Amino acid sequence: MSRTPSRRTVLRGLTVTGTAVIGFDTAARTWTATAAEPGSALARIPGLDGTLVTDAASLSAAADDYGHIVHRRPLAVLRPGSVRDVVAMVRFCNDLGLPVAPRGQGHAPYGQAQVADGLVVETAPLAAIGPVGPHSTTVTVGAGAKWSExxxxxxxxxxxxxxxxxxxxxxxxxxxxxxxxxxxxxRHGAQVDNVTALRVVTGAGELVRCSPSRRPDLFHAVLAGLGQCAIIVEATLRLVPAPESVRHYQLPYDDLETFLDDQRVLVQDGRFDYVEGQVHVDAQGAFRAYSLEAVAYGPPVGPAPDDTALLSGLRHDPAGVQYTDRSYYDFLDRLAPLVASLKEAGFWTYAHPWLNLMLPGSAAASVSGPLLANLTPADLGPGVILFYPMLKERLTTPLLRTSDEDVSYLFDILGATPPDDTATVERLLAANRSAYEAAAAAGGTQYPVGSIPFTPEDWRDHFGPAWPALEAAKRTYDPRGILVPGQGVF
Ligand SMILES: Cc1cc2nc3c(=O)[nH]c(=O)nc-3n(C[C@H](O)[C@H](O)[C@H](O)COP(=O)(O)OP(=O)(O)OC[C@H]3O[C@@H](n4cnc5c(N)ncnc54)[C@H](O)[C@@H]3O)c2cc1C
Structure with missing residues (x-):
């Protein structure tokens, strides 16, 4: 064939190059490829700056994620060479009613970035950062950039x-x-509370800039919006001065309520820059040992850490206090050695039936207590349990849901199980569901990065007063409902 390739032909569902024809058979809902080189499954589509791939390895990779529980195979994967590519392919899919999901690092554990018989848009190539200088108050980054970068x-x-x-x-x-x-x-709210503007591609294939003052309905529907209305292609992030070094404390507790209460004191009085915590097994093998993790930033952000002042009034076991001084970046990247060892041991490819709950402060102990009492070290596997508070006054993004109380706790049981042990995975998923119901009955909800079976009705409850705005934005910006079916929201 000797037709001249053009963007229009892409949008009609047929692309022609000198070597291959890539189209979409709307009846069979499959791509059609006639490659000049037999067996070639990679098509460089004219009009795209990047590539659209349909080879088996790419489709299988896109049908997997960090959870290794759900597998939905797309028809194609876009590796965009530009934002224009995202626009072109979303329009293409919107015209045909094909589902689309963006995929960042694929670390969602329950199929959230997967799409059966549709298109996965890998955002990793959209990773430009900057410009940034010593007086910048914000930086604009591509959506595929990693936080480490x-x-x-x-x-x-x-x-x-x-x-x-x-x-x-x-x-x-x-x-x-x-x-x-x-x-x-x-101190600062969540990452979504520190975004000043976004550039997104809506489900209708429109490239739009939005912010709190420009198309605010879209801005607020995208942040913590589970990809339902638009694909983020660029974000402008707030910047603050960085400390050079930090002091990182681990404070041991043997009583759940005391541990939670001291954490609450710390987030309310704000003496530390960072507060988290973990639950561990004690000498009897029960999940009754608690570690409060607190970090004080050093100069030029804060004073040199004063241990006596920072730890005063806290009820941890003073004999077990540990602290390390480290550079700020080493602190941010503190999980790197653990992740490397998990990968080396083969645990990274385990199934991750993660439970992530937001518990109201008043019920954090009563809901988590029975869940911890019933948990076995075998069920957690090579995983961790996180438990830490957050203040409602700092969380201003409507779609990021916590409880209605002033203090909510993030309670995460981040387990890992051999992926071929499907009976255990199914049992843990059912346990996640029961745990969610206990949390919801107490006024909590989930933090939606885990593996909890959820229905559209559950999502409506989850978003609560924010639901009507999300639903309206969905109708406006993704009228054919093509975006991110793996979340199961609509
Ligand atoms: C080891 C590990 C540690 C974690 N630690 C934390 C933590 O400390 N705090 C925390 O909050 N979370 C944490 N998470 C959860 C993590 O933030 C979420 O799962 C996040 O969505 C993963 O980012 P990703 O780039 O892998 O996204 P993906 O898994 O690729 O995508 C997740 C969802 O977001 C959608 N999406 C991806 N990119 C875009 C885009 N550009 N525009 C619109 N929608 C998009 C996808 O379609 C999908 O629905 C952790 C996860 C893992 C595996």
Missing amino acids: VARATLAHGLTPPVFTDYIELSVGGTLSVGGLGGQIH
């Missing part, structure tokens, strides 16, 4: 985004679509 680029100028997830190899778009929680929340 953003940190390195801004720290070169003594600046940092104020809030980080514990693991920093996640994409900016991926965490902004869920919330982005970390131990700095009591």
